[in-house]
Amino acid sequence: MLLPNPKLSTPSSKLLPHHSQNITGVASTSLEQNCKLSRRNLSKSSLLLLLGIQTTLTPLLDLSKAQADTISPQIDNNPTKCSDRVPTKKAYIDVSIAGEPIGRIIIGLYGDDVPAGTARFSSFVSGKAGISYRRKEFVKIMPGYVQHGGIRSYGVDAERATAASGTLQNLVEEWERGKRGEKCSEIKAGSVGIVVRDPLRPPxxxxxxxxxxxxxxEEEEIAVGPNGTEFVITAVDSPELEESVLVIGKVLEGMEVVEKMREVKTVRDNTGSPYFRVAKVIGDKRAVVAERGFNRPYSKVVVTNCGLMELESESQ
Known part of the structure; x- marks a missing residue:
């Protein structure tokens, strides 16, 4: 606070009447007393000021919250509802654990909602691509989902897969439509989806x-990205997969088979280790190789047979 300069603000006694001098003296004394505030008083004053501001803003914040509650149902009302999706194709997958058959999973595919993803998955299930998921393994058993290893990213298998089903870009575009809210992107229990990107992949x-x-x-790529042939089947709601998976269908029958797969013992996940985190950040290839083994089943979980089925409406 600026104090008044006596030389400038206090008039000479010769120029002011006697009673004016008394008033000036009293004012100066009062101002001096008010200016001599202790730190404790200042702290109390600041606290009172903050409480006053909070009291003033509380009605405004409540009003903003009320407006948000009024607006949010309109935002959540997406014209593309997940319940509106109807399977246009059916596929089946027979699974075995350690050579013992455990049952069949029947999948309904959303051909109208995700045509590129449905066509790609169908080509591998039916063998139309010249290569199929048959005799290939599930490589990851997580608490909430199981993941199939897909087709190899190199050699003749990769060339056949690309020639029959195209590049990964079509799947990424459909996945981006879901991120923009143009189509349903929820991953509920029993969802089937193709892995289109790896959110944990280092730059x-x-x-x-x-x-x-x-x-x-030049830039050296760390690890190998997905090639659009790996797929997951969820046992519980898995919103964390929305950053990497394009939903193409749902399990119509055989969730008990998925539960049996989840019971298989796996390699312990060591991603919480500080040594692993540092190695992953700096791009150590040993960390990438080790990560591929995390959550891998000790027993072989294999697709023994797979193919397409007719819908009830088509058979009639």
């Missing part, structure tokens, strides 16, 4: 290489 590392006597900067 590419920049390195300097020598070519033809010149130094060039």
């Amino acid at each position: 590419p590392k920049t390195k300097i290489v020598a070519r033809n006597g010149k130094l060039e900067v």
Whole structure:
């Protein structure tokens, strides 16, 4: 607080009447007393000021909350409802654990909602791609879902898969439509989806290489991204998979088979180790290799047979 300058603000006694001098003296004394506030008084004053501001803003905050409650149902009212999706195709997967058959999973595919994803999955289930999911393993058993390893990303199998079903871009576009709210992206219990991206994949590392006597900067990809052939089947609601999975269908029959798969013992997940986290951040390839083994079943969980089925409406 600025104190008044006596030389400027206090008039000379010769220029003011006697009673004016008394008033000025009293005012100066009062101002001096008011300015001599202790830290404790200042703290109390600040507290009272904050309480006053909170009291003033509380009605405004309550009004904003009421407005948000009024607006939110309109935002959540997505014209593309998950309950509106109707399966247009049916597929089946027979599963065995350690060579022992455990049953069949029947899947309804949303051909109208995700045509690219449905066509891609159907081509691998039916063998139309020249390669299928038959005799290939589930590579990850998580508490909430099971994940199939899909088709290899190299060699003749990968070439056949790409030639028959196209690139991954079509699936990514359908997945992005879900992120924008143009289609349903919820992953409920019993959902079947194709893995289109890896949200935990580290960014590419920049390195300097020598070519033809010149130094060039290029990016080295860490780990291998999904190729659009891996798929998951959820046993519980799994919203965390919305960042990586495109839902293409749901389990119509055989959830008890999925439960049996979840009971298989797996390799312990060590992602919580500080040593692993540091190695993953710096792009250590040993961490990438180790991560592939986490949650891997000790017993082989294999698709022994698979194919497409006719819908009841088609058979009639």
